[in-house]
Amino acid sequence: MTQPQQHEPTRWTRERLLAISSSYQKACVLTAAADLDLFAQIGSDAVTAESLAESAHLDARAVAVILDALTAIGLLERTGCEYRNHPDVAASLTHDGPGGVRAIVRHHGSCMRRWAQLAHVARTGHCAERVPSVRGPEADHESFILAMDNVNAPIAPMVLDDLEPLAGTCLLDVGGGSGTWMKAFLERHPQATGMIFDLPEVIPMAQTRMDNTGLSERVRCVAGNYLTDPIPSGSDLALLSAVIHQNSRAQIRTLFANVAGALNPGGRILIRDVIMKPDRIEPEYGALFAVNMLVSTAGGGTYTFDEISDDLTEAGFKGIEVAREDTNMNSVVSAHI
Structure with missing residues (x-):
C-alpha cells in the first residue's frame, strides 16, 4: 500500500518572518512611482532626479530617493546621475493598454x-x-x-475556451466593468449580442470600449445597481465575473434572484470567482482575498461551492456544477434556471 506523502512542516525562521513583514517596502516604492507616473514621464529618455522633479512638480529630495530605490530593485537603470526605465518596465508600466500593468499596480496601492x-x-x-x-x-x-x-484580457479567451460550448444568443454581463469579458465572448460568437449592466459611473467606460472595438451595435450598455434596480431581461446566458465576492450571502441571494428573473426560460448563469475548500484556508489566494474583502466591503468574502450552490438553489437555479476549477479567481460555477 502506498503511504501518503509526508510534507516537511514549515520552519518559520526569524529571517522568513521579517521578510514577510518588510515586503511592503518594495511594493510601496513601486505603487508610489506608478501613482506619480514616473515611469511614463521617464519614457525612453535618460533623466536626472533634478530634471524629473522639476518637470513633474515634485520634491527633488523625494524623487532622488525614490529613483535610487527603484534602481536598487532593478526597475530602473542608472548611468552616472541619469536614470532610464528597464526595457520590461517601459513595456508594462508606462501605459494602461494591452500588456500594461500600470492600472493594476495603482489599484494595489489603493x-x-x-x-x-x-x-x-x-x-x-x-x-x-x-x-x-x-x-x-x-x-x-x-x-x-x-x-x-489588465488582469482579465489575457485570460478571458482561455477561460471561455474551457467553458465551450456556450449556447446563447444574448449575453448579460452583470457588473461587466469596461466590457473585457463581453468583448472576448462576442469575438468568439459573431452572431451573438450582449448587454452590460453596471453602475452609472462605469457604463461610459464600457460604451467607449464597445465603440472602439466596433461592437457597439451588438451591445447595449445599461446603468444600474444589480441589487436595487431591475436587471435588463431577454438574455439566455448571464455572466457574473468576479462579482459575488463583493457581496454578503444575503446580497448574493438577492443578486441571484434578480438574475433569474431577467433570464429567458432555461437560461444559464456562469459565476466566475474563487471557490474555497470547506476548510476556508485553501486555496491560499482565496484566504488572502477574503482579507481584501474584509477591509474593502461591509459584508463581502470568498465562498465555498456549497454556499454558492445553496444560494443558487434558493433563487430557483438547478443543474449546479463546477464548470471550471482553478486556484484563483478563474473557477466557474454553472447553473440554469
Whole structure:
C-alpha cells in the first residue's frame, strides 16, 4: 500500500518572518512611482532626479530617493546621475493598454492603504476608510476598472475556451466593468449580442470600449445597481465575473434572484470567482482575498461551492456544477434556471 506523502512542516525562521513583514517596502516604492507616473514621464529618455522633479512638480529630495530605490530593485537603470526605465518596465508600466500593468499596480496601492488598517477593522467591525491616492478618488476608481481589464484580457479567451460550448444568443454581463469579458465572448460568437449592466459611473467606460472595438451595435450598455434596480431581461446566458465576492450571502441571494428573473426560460448563469475548500484556508489566494474583502466591503468574502450552490438553489437555479476549477479567481460555477 502506498503511504501518503509526508510534507516537511514549515520552519518559520526569524529571517522568513521579517521578510514577510518588510515586503511592503518594495511594493510601496513601486505603487508610489506608478501613482506619480514616473515611469511614463521617464519614457525612453535618460533623466536626472533634478530634471524629473522639476518637470513633474515634485520634491527633488523625494524623487532622488525614490529613483535610487527603484534602481536598487532593478526597475530602473542608472548611468552616472541619469536614470532610464528597464526595457520590461517601459513595456508594462508606462501605459494602461494591452500588456500594461500600470492600472493594476495603482489599484494595489489603493488596496495597501486599506490593508494597513486591518487591525483597526478587527477592532471596530467596520471596513477600512478609503484613503485616495495623490491622483484622487475618481482616478482611483478608473484605475480599478482598468485594472480588471489588465488582469482579465489575457485570460478571458482561455477561460471561455474551457467553458465551450456556450449556447446563447444574448449575453448579460452583470457588473461587466469596461466590457473585457463581453468583448472576448462576442469575438468568439459573431452572431451573438450582449448587454452590460453596471453602475452609472462605469457604463461610459464600457460604451467607449464597445465603440472602439466596433461592437457597439451588438451591445447595449445599461446603468444600474444589480441589487436595487431591475436587471435588463431577454438574455439566455448571464455572466457574473468576479462579482459575488463583493457581496454578503444575503446580497448574493438577492443578486441571484434578480438574475433569474431577467433570464429567458432555461437560461444559464456562469459565476466566475474563487471557490474555497470547506476548510476556508485553501486555496491560499482565496484566504488572502477574503482579507481584501474584509477591509474593502461591509459584508463581502470568498465562498465555498456549497454556499454558492445553496444560494443558487434558493433563487430557483438547478443543474449546479463546477464548470471550471482553478486556484484563483478563474473557477466557474454553472447553473440554469
